[in-house]
Amino acid sequence: MVEKSIKRIYTFLIFMFLYAPIIVLIIFSFNNSKSRGVWNGFTLKWYIELFKDREILKALYNTLLIAISSSIISTILGTFAAIGIYNMNGIFKKIILNLNYLPVLNPDILTAVSLMALFRFSKLEFxxxxxxxxxxxxxxPYVILSILPKLKQMNIYLYEAAMDLGATPFYALRKVIIPQIMPGIITGGLMAFTLSIDDFVISFFNTGHGVSNLSIAIYSMARRGINPVINALSTLMFISMLILLFTINKRNDKDLIEGGR
Structure with a gap:
């Protein structure tokens, strides 16, 4: 009994430590004062100001455009790459896997500078x-790492069985392989979306004049003080991500129940 209580208290403290800053941010998004340490009454003015701030809205538009586009493209590329890697054998497979780990293990600054040098060498306009x-x-690379475990869990004979029954390779891929690894694809897509929204270093080194996402815009504001509008925007983004996660989890639970039948 005592051990269970200690575990519960420990778990509560861990989650409190993780979510306390977010709770404070949400509370102070309704603060009538610009101060982030003094409560001066309830207000919705920062939410109203958010939709009037063209700089923030433009940065939000760029952020969502890049995040959605990059997550879709990287998920498609990562899915086919993961399937290709899974079907490799021998030392070549290990080499490719290690090459895939490098961007994940590399510091962001190294990846950012390398890409910047490549774009300059290619004479691309930033x-x-x-x-x-x-x-x-x-x-x-993150999408590939999310999908590979699902491929390892899959029955390796399903694809061959579909081919024996007359399915074309593409039809077997679309109707047999993809549904089996769909949880990994969704996880990889969400991870790519989250990483893209959160990224600062790579964006900062590879953007052009007049083009910024939220992380760059917030960094620029930090020199003259963070606008409380950012608290309101962060709150809306946090709630949106929660709704998205609950929707996906509910759908996955529904699929598992239907699959069990």
Whole structure:
């Protein structure tokens, strides 16, 4: 009994430590004062100001555009890459896997500078396109690592059985392989989306004049003080991500129940 109580208290403290800053941020998004340490009454003015701030809305638009585009493209590339890697054998497979680990283990600053040098060498104009390319490069390895475990759990004879029954390779891939690894694909896509929204270093080094995402915009504000509008925006983004996660988890639970039947 005592051991269970200690475990519960320990778990509560861990989650409190993780979520206390977010709770404080949400509370102070309704603060009537610009101060982040003094409560001065309840207000919704920062939410109203958010939709009037063109700089923040433009940065949010760029952030979502890059995040959605890079997550979709990197998920597609990562899915086919993971299937290809899974079907490899021998030393070549180990080499490819180790090469895939490198971008994950590399410091962000190294990846950012390397991509910047590549884009300059290729004489690409820095802007939204180069930022998109850098985010895709950054996210693909994470998608591959999310899908490979699902491929290892899959019955290796399903694909061969579909081919024996007359399915074309593409039809077997679409109707047999993809549904089996769909949880890994969704996880990889969500991870790519989250990493893209959160990224600062790679975006900062590979953007152009007048093009910024939220992380760059917030960094620019830090010199003159963070606008409380950011608290309101962060709250809305946090709630949106919670709704998205609950929706996906509910759908996965429904699929498991239907699969069990």
């Amino acid at each position: 802007g939204l396109f180069t930022m998109l390319l850098s985010h895709i490069t950054f996210c693909v």
